[in-house]
Amino acid sequence: MDLRPKRYVDTVVLSPVGRIDHSTSEDFKTALAPHMTRCAEGQDRVVLDFAGVEYISSVGLRVLMLASKQAKAQRGALGIAALQPAVREIFDISRFTMVLDVFPSVREGLARLSPKALAAFDAA
Amino acid sequence: MPPDGRLRVKFWGTRGSIPVAMTSAEVRRKLISALTRASGRKLETPEQAGAFLDRELDFAGAHTFGGNSSCVEIATGQRDYVLCDLGSGARVFGNEVLTTRGSSGQRFHAFMSHAHWDHIMGFPFFMPAYTAGNHITIYGCHADLEEAFRGQHAAPSFPVDFSRLSAAIEFVRLEPDREYQIAGLRVRPKLQRHGGDSYGYRFQSNDKVVVYSTDAEHKQDDLTEIKAFAQFFRDADLVIFDSQYSLAEATSIKEDWGHSSNVVGLELCQMAHAKRLCLYHHEPVSDDERIAALLAETRRLEEITRGDRRVEILAAYDGMEIAL
Numbered sequence: 133m134d135l136r137p138k139r140y141v142d143t144v145v146l147s148p149v150g151r152i153d154h155s156t157s158e159d160f161k162t163a164l165a166p167h168m169t170r171c172a173e174g175q176d177r178v179v180l181d182f183a184g185v186e187y188i189s190s191v192g193l194r195v196l197m198l199a200s201k202q203a204k205a206q207r208g209a210l211g212i213a214a215l216q217p218a219v220r221e222i223f224d225i226s227r228f229t230m231v232l233d234v235f236p237s238v239r240e241g242l243a244r245l246s247p248k249a250l251a252a253f254d255a256a
Numbered sequence: 257m258p259p260d261g262r263l264r265v266k267f268w269g270t271r272g273s274i275p276v277a278m279t280s281a282e283v284r285r286k287l288i289s290a291l292t293r294a295s296g297r298k299l300e301t302p303e304q305a306g307a308f309l310d311r312e313l314d315f316a317g318a319h320t321f322g323g324n325s326s327c328v329e330i331a332t333g334q335r336d337y338v339l340c341d342l343g344s345g346a347r348v349f350g351n352e353v354l355t356t357r358g359s360s361g362q363r364f365h366a367f368m369s370h371a372h373w374d375h376i377m378g379f380p381f382f383m384p385a386y387t388a389g390n391h392i393t394i395y396g397c398h399a400d401l402e403e404a405f406r407g408q409h410a411a412p413s414f415p416v417d418f419s420r421l422s423a424a425i426e427f428v429r430l431e432p433d434r435e436y437q438i439a440g441l442r443v444r445p446k447l448q449r450h451g452g453d454s455y456g457y458r459f460q461s462n463d464k465v466v467v468y469s470t471d472a473e474h475k476q477d478d479l480t481e482i483k484a485f486a487q488f489f490r491d492a493d494l495v496i497f498d499s500q501y502s503l504a505e506a507t508s509i510k511e512d513w514g515h516s517s518n519v520v521g522l523e524l525c526q527m528a529h530a531k532r533l534c535l536y537h538h539e540p541v542s543d544d545e546r547i548a549a550l551l552a553e554t555r556r557l558e559e560i561t562r563g564d565r566r567v568e569i570l571a572a573y574d575g576m577e578i579a580l
Binding site: 154157158187189190191193194195197201218221222224225226227228230231 | 476477479482502503504505507508517518519520523553554556557560561
């Protein structure tokens, strides 16, 4: 899965597209892994731009939970931004909005995670 | 017993982990809400009051999901009784049998998911066990099932030792993934992920299928396991499913606690083409409004994720009956 990474100073924005379910979650997990390795204190912050994600099943949410746990263990920061309305409902119903940092837009995610990255994003 | 020969399921206990009861404050809150809504209405007869409750109040406003722990009856149209688990709901069921069918001459078949306390605690208060002439067969896949039942009757936990129960009581050990013919039903147990293991049961009578799957955790990234459960649920008319936790809880702070969620239950039923998903083994801290909200959210999730087949979503309550 191509996550189309874009770097804004110390923050990487990743943009998965389509459905994240049993047939794609392993690819999503594999593509996410190297970015999560570097999502640590003094290294990168990661924002997942979900504007292109149409659906996420429980197995996809589990990938996000594991990524969040990894980021916390490494004192990194992970945000998920720009959920489509149906995906936002799935996050609400599964209570993932209570355990993950979810932002209305990529810009708002960057604003919380890194002022330097926000400045670069606005200048781009 | 169903007079028309249809398979019927009745829930005698639907709460997970430990029985709960509504508090005085909760009853008062419901009454205040209902009386306020009834202000200015003409409610002079029980019928008028009942019609008002049915028309004007939602389930949580006019009823309660109840608080007895796991016990479900499958009425097959035959004389024998079939039960899943013997939690505190079994006490209420036993009393109902005494009232409607008399104290003796009954035959009971109980299929045990496992022997955790909330699933066996109704048996010391199951009155048919105290009467000669009743016959109780307790089925399960655990080697220590009989020991668990005898243990909860032993001093100092209970005053009546198991050996003093007058009914004929036998334990039958089943093997998972093997099909049995018991009490007019085809029955197949399946191993489930839970502390000390638990077992689900797939019951079939003619063309109707009921799956009882409680106290089971599902690891969504174990595709082999997910496919096996989808097969276990395949084309079921009713899946009774442990939805004690939210998906977020089940994959984070309560991971490996042995329970599942509404989200995973729906996904498995969609994969299996099951017709109905019944949310079961409710979290004991959830009040009626919270369980009603869980039901509404699960119905909404079904709507936004529906493929070419609809899954009907229900939330079990003590006393609920479903005809298949």
